[in-house]
Amino acid sequence: KAGVTQTPRYLIKTRGQQVTLSCSPISGHRSVSWYQQTPGQGLQFLFEYFSETQRNKGNFPGRFSGRQFSNSRSEMNVSTLELGDSALYLCASSSNPTMNTEAFFGQGTRLTVV
Amino acid sequence: AQSVTQLGSHVSVSEGALVLLRCNYSSSVPPYLFWYVQYPNQGLQLLLKYTSAATLVKGINGFEAEFKKSETSFHLTKPSAHMSDAAEYFCAVSGGSNYKLTFGKGTLLTVNP
Numbered sequence: 355k356a357g358v359t360q361t362p363r364y365l366i367k368t369r370g371q372q373v374t375l376s377c378s379p380i381s382g383h384r385s386v387s388w389y390q391q392t393p394g395q396g397l398q399f400l401f402e403y404f405s406e407t408q409r410n411k412g413n414f415p416g417r418f419s420g421r422q423f424s425n426s427r428s429e430m431n432v433s434t435l436e437l438g439d440s441a442l443y444l445c446a447s448s449s450n451p452t453m454n455t456e457a458f459f460g461q462g463t464r465l466t467v468v
Numbered sequence: 469a470q471s472v473t474q475l476g477s478h479v480s481v482s483e484g485a486l487v488l489l490r491c492n493y494s495s496s497v498p499p500y501l502f503w504y505v506q507y508p509n510q511g512l513q514l515l516l517k518y519t520s521a522a523t524l525v526k527g528i529n530g531f532e533a534e535f536k537k538s539e540t541s542f543h544l545t546k547p548s549a550h551m552s553d554a555a556e557y558f559c560a561v562s563g564g565s566n567y568k569l570t571f572g573k574g575t576l577l578t579v580n581p
Contacts, residue, residue, distance in 0.1 A: 358511070387568060397558065397571040410567045444511055446569075456502060457569060459511035 356381065358460035360445050366466045372433040375463045379426050379447030386428040387457060388420060391442040400443075403428055432465075440467045470495045470561045474572035482580050487546040489575045491533075491559030494540065501542045502560045502569065503533055512558065518542060529553070554579045 359378040367373050379386050388400040399412040403422035420430040426447075432439055442464050446457035475490040493499055500519055504512040516527025523535045533544045542559060556576045560569040 360511075385567070389569075389571075396573045397560075397569075399568040399570070402567045404567070412568070446512075456514045456517055459504075459513070461509075461511045464509075 358445055358447050358458050360443075360460035360463050362463060363461065364464045364466075366468060367435050369435055369437060369467055371435050372431060373435060373465060374429055374431045375443055375445075375465070377428045377430075377445030377447075377460060379428070379445075380449070380458055383447035383449050383458070384426050385448040385450070386422055386426065387446045387448070388428070388430050389444045389446065390414075391444060391462070392440075397444070400430065435467045437467050439465065441465060470499070470563060470570045472559050472561050472570055472572035474557075474559050474575050476575055477573060478576045478578070480578040480580060481549045483551055484548050487531075487544070487549045487553065487577065489544040489557050489559075489577065491542045491544065491572060492540050493542060493559070493561045495561055495563050497563040499561045499563045501533075501535065502562070503527065503531070503542075503544050504558045504560060504571075506556045506558065506574075508555075515544070515557075549577075549579045551579050551581065553577060 361376045385404045387402040391397045401411045406422045417433045422428045442462045444462045445460045448455045448457050471494045473492045502517045503515040515531050516525045518535045526532045531546045556574045558574045559572040
């Protein structure tokens with residue numbers, strides 16, 4: 355059973371540009387969440403999607419957006435990149451939206467903004 | 469609101485010694501608690517989870533954790549550290565209807581030969 359796949363693994367962008375990250379969840383998983391990981395702030399929740407609907411959003415500016423497709427694949431977009439957006443972006447998928455179901459994480463996309 | 473506090477950002481032990489990583493949580497609803505491990509340049513891997521079925525939870529790689537409601541703690545232990553245990557460990561809590569994990573800041577475990 356394939357795990358969570360995130361593409362690309364590494365990305366370098368210039369300030370002001372926009373970027374799109376992709377996440378393919380484990381087959382059959384309908385919930386996809388995104389997290390930002392930085393040395394200073396740790397792991398912070400961005401948003402969660404289930405069946406193409408955003409159910410929860412973290413405390414990030416509107417430059418951060420996401421969507422989920424009918425096949426459960428998800429993308430997140432960051433517009434007008436800032437240096438502070440440099441981070442490891444992790445995607446996680448779950449089979450069931452209940453609270454006791456563990457999230458399976460991808461290897462992440464390392465975004466560097468220069 | 470939920471929060472997690474991991475005491476000690478860096479723990480160093482000798483190979484074969486006891487590993488104890490501390491986690492305290494705050495939750496207004498019955499919590500679900502998780503421990504994840506992250507190796508360099510990798511994602512997070514689940515070690516174990518507490519879902520109210522049993523207070524002592526056994527996980528992978530010989531790790532276990534005990535849920536203590538009175539102390540709002542969920543400390544992670546392993547009787548004998550191995551070099552391969554060197555990694556960063558994250559405690560996380562979920563609960564209610566917010567469909568998200570709230571993570572602690574992480575504890576970097578170093579294992580000395």
